[in-house]
Amino acid sequence: MTDITKLTLAETLNGLKNKQFSATELTKAYIESMEANRDLNAYVLETPDYALKQAENSDKHYADGTNRDLEGIPLGIKDLFCTKDIRSTACSHILDGFVPQYESTVTSHLFNDGAVCLGKLNMDEFAMGGSNETSFYGPVVNPWQRERRLVPGGSSGGSAAAVAANICVAATGTDTGGSIRQPAAFCGVTGIKPTYGRCSRYGIMAFASSLDQAGPIAKDVRDCAILLKSMAGYDAKDSTSVNKEVPDFVAALGQSVRGLKVGVPAEYRPEGLSNEIASYWDKGIEILRQAGAEIINISLPHTKYALPTYYIIAPAEASSNLARYDGLRYGLRINGDHLDNMYINSRTEGFGKEVKRRIMIGTYVLSAGYYDAYYLKAQKVRRLIQNDFINAFKQCDVILTPTSPTAAFPIGDKSMQENPINMWLNDVFTVSVSLAGLPAMSLPIGLSKDGLPLGLQLIGKVFDEETIFKAANVLEQEAKFERLK
C-alpha cells in the first residue's frame, strides 16, 4: 500500500476514481512518508490533522460522485503562500508565528478543486536564494544521494525535494528568477513557471512584484499540466494578472511536434559550459529533431546583461516589498527605546544575511543620485532582453536551453558561501525568461556521471504554455528519465 506515494498525480486520480484506495488512505500514506523523511527537512510545518479532515471530505465527494478535478490529491504548499489559519512565514524569522486570516488565490483554487494540504514547504527566506540554504528553518537535503547532503536548489527547494522524495503528490512553487525551474532540475522533477500574469499573486508574499509567478512542481509533464490548469486564472485582486482564458494544457500532450520550430540560442553555450550539460542539451535537440521538429539557431544578444539586470531590479522591488516587515503588526518584534530602534532591532534579528544583502542593494540602486545609473538603466536593458525574445520568436515557436549550468552542489559549498556571485551564477539560464515575463519549464533529461539529475528548459511565447507542454511531452517520452523510487 505504501507504493501509492510513487504514483504520479494522474495515476493517483485514477486510483481514487477507481476506488483502488481512498483519499484518507492516500493521505495517511503521505503522512507516513512525511514522518519517514523528516531528515530531508522539506516541510517546515506538517498539517496532518487538517489533511485528514480534507481527505475525509474528499472521500464523501468520491462516494456521492461530486469529486472535483484534484479531489483528494495531497499537495505540499511552499511557505511563501499565505494559507488561511495555517502558519505562513516565507521561512523567515521575522514572520514568526504569523497565521494569515486569508488564503492566497492560487491555493484557494487548488483547495476548491479538492486538493489536500499536507503542510508548508521549506524554501529560501522570502524566496531569495538558489540553494534553500537561506531558510530560517535550515537547509533542505536533496533526496538524490542523501548521504552526500546536496542542496535541492532554490528557492522552491522544499517543493522540489518533497516531490522527488514522494512526500507529496505535487507541490506549489514560485519563480522570480528561476526558483521553480532550477530546483526542479536539481531534484529530477518537472516544474513550470507560467507567463507573468497567468497566476494571481494575491496572497503570495511578494519578493519582486514584476517577476514573481506561481507554478507547479510535479512528478512529470502531465501532472504540471493538470495542476497549472487549476492554479491559473484571472483575479481582480491582482491588477497584474491577465484576463485570458486558461486553456486545457493536458490537451496539448501527445500532440506531434512535426514542423515545430525549436530555437537554440547561441548565447546559452558560453565558453566553459560543462560538456555534460552541453551534450544533454544536444540530446534534447536531437530528440525533437527526430520527432520532426525544425531546429533553428537563434540569437538572444543581450543575454549577458540579464544577470546584472535581474540583480538590480529584483532587489530594488524587494527592498520596498519587505519594508512592511517592521515588527509592528505581526511576526517578530524586538522592542527598542524608540520607534526607529524597534525597527532596527526587529529587522536586524528577523532577516537573514542574504535578505539583508538584497535589501541593501535594492535600497542603494533606488537612492537619489544612483537611480538613473542603476534602476532606470536596468529597466531599459530589461526592455532589450524582452525584445531579444520577441525577435527570436519571429523565427521559432519554442526555445530549448539547459536549466542550470551545474547539477546540485553540496550544502555549505565554500565558493558560494564566500562569494554570493557564484551562487547567483546558477540563475544565468533562467533570469532572462523572468525578465521577459515568458513561460518556461524545466524537465529532467538524464543523470550526470555523478548520478545527479540535470534539466532542460523549454521557453515559450507569452501565454503559449501549450507549445511548451507539447514539446516537453515529446522530450519526456524519449528521455525516459527514472524518478526516485
Place this chain on the structure above:
Amino acid sequence: MLLEGKTGKWEIVCGLEIHCQIISKSKIFSSASTHFGSDTNQNVSFVDAGMPGMLPTLNEECVRQAVKTGLGLRAKINKYSEFSRKNYFYADLPQGYQITQFRYPIVGEGVVTIDLDDGSTKDIRIERMHIEQDAGKSIHDMSPVKSFIDLNRAGVGLMEIVTKPDFSAPEEAGAFLKKLRSILRYLGTCDGNMNEGSMRCDVNVSVRPEGSTEYRTRCEMKNVNSVKFVMQAIENEARRHIEVYENGGTIEQETRQFDPVSGQTKVMRKKEFAHDYRYFPEPDLPPLVLSDEFINEIKQNLPELPDAKKARFMETMGLTKYDATIICENKEVAEFFEQAAKVHDGKKVANWLMGDFFAMLNRKNLTIENSPISAENLGKLVELIETNVISGKVAKDVFEIMSETGDNPEKIVEEKGLKQVTDTAAIEAIVDAVIANNPENVAAYRNGKVNLRGWFVGQVLKESKGKANPQIVNELLNKKL
C-alpha cells in the same frame, strides 16, 4: 503685497500644496469604507494593514473624481499616468511605502481664478495634481509610554494639488483656498473641511527684494489646517526671512512647523535630514490609461462651476458682482437662491437671502440644508410683496413665523388675516377719519410742517392694522391733505 523691511521693500513668493481627501465610498486601493467617525481601526482591510501578500487594486471611482477635479481646475487630463512608491518607515504607514504618482501625474497644468476683496480677480496657475493614498494616524497622547495607531484613514484616496509660486500676498492664498474649496464642493469630489483634515495645506514661502525676479531659498510648512493659519503662516514666515536677510543671514531649505498658538513657525527637519524616498514605479499596478470616452463622459456631466454660475446670475438674474460672488461661493446657497428666484425678482430674493435669511440661520445656528424655510417659500414671500398682497413690513412678521413653523407664507397670510387692504373706499374711510380726528395736525401740515406727513401714514396704517396698501394710502393723503 509688499512688506517693509529696514533695507527696503520685499515681495512674498508663495506656493501651496493641498491634499484633498477624495469623496468615495471605499479607499483608493482597497474595498474598506472611508466613513469618517468610525471606531478606531474599524475601516481597515488586509491591504490597508500591509499584511503579507496583499495587493492594491485601483478604485475607479477615485480616478473619476480626480478627472472631474482636474477638469474643474481647467487643467490638462493626462491620458497616461503612473503610480509610484514613496518609501519611508513610519508607524502609521503599514506598507512601508505610500502609493502615489511621481513622474506621470493624472492631471497636468491648470488655472484657478481667485476673487480678491477689492473686486479684482487673479489667475493662479496649477502645476499638477496627482492621486495617492493617505497614511493612518499615530496617537501619542493616550499613554506616556506608548503610541497607538488608527488605520481607518490609511489608504483613503487623496488628490494632491500643487500650485505654481503665484501668491504674492497672504490674502491671495486665503482667497485661493476658499475658491478651491468652493470648486471641490461644487464638483462633489472633496468636502473641503480643513478642520476635519479632509483638506490639508503645505505652504512654501520665500521672499525677494521688490522688483527682483530671482527665486530665493524656500521653507515649507507642513499641515497648516485653516485658511486663517495659512495666511498667518505666510506673513510670519516671510517676515522671518526678511529679518534673517537684513541681518546678513541666509535662509536654509528646511521643513518647518506652524504653531497656531504663537502664530510663528519653528524648524521641524533640516535639509540634510530630508528623507530619500527612493521613488520607483509601483510594480503592483499597471500604468493608468484613460480613454477619451471616459474623460468625455465626465466632461459632459460636469456641474456648472462657481465662476460660470456667478456670471450667469449677474447676466440673467440681475445680481451685482458682490451678491453673485457671495451667493455662488457655496453650492447649496446658490442652488437655494436659484430655486427661490425661479419666478421672482432675483435681486429682491438675493436681498432677503443675504439679509434676514442668513441672519436667521446664524441666530439659529443652522446650515442652509436644514433651514426651516424652504427655497420655494422664500420665493413666495417675495412674490407676495411684489404683487402687493402684503407690505414689506408685514413680510418681516410673516418671515418670523415661517422661521418658526416652516409654513407656506400664503397660508400664514390667509390664516392671520394679514392681506393688504387695496380696497380704496375702505382705506379712504380710515383716511377721512384720521383727518377728521386730528384737526391741529392737519392745520400744522397745511402750514408747512411737511414732516408730519409720515405721521399721517403711520396713523392710517395703524388703524388698518398694517394692512392698508401704503401706495394707496399715499395717494389718498396727497389728495385730501
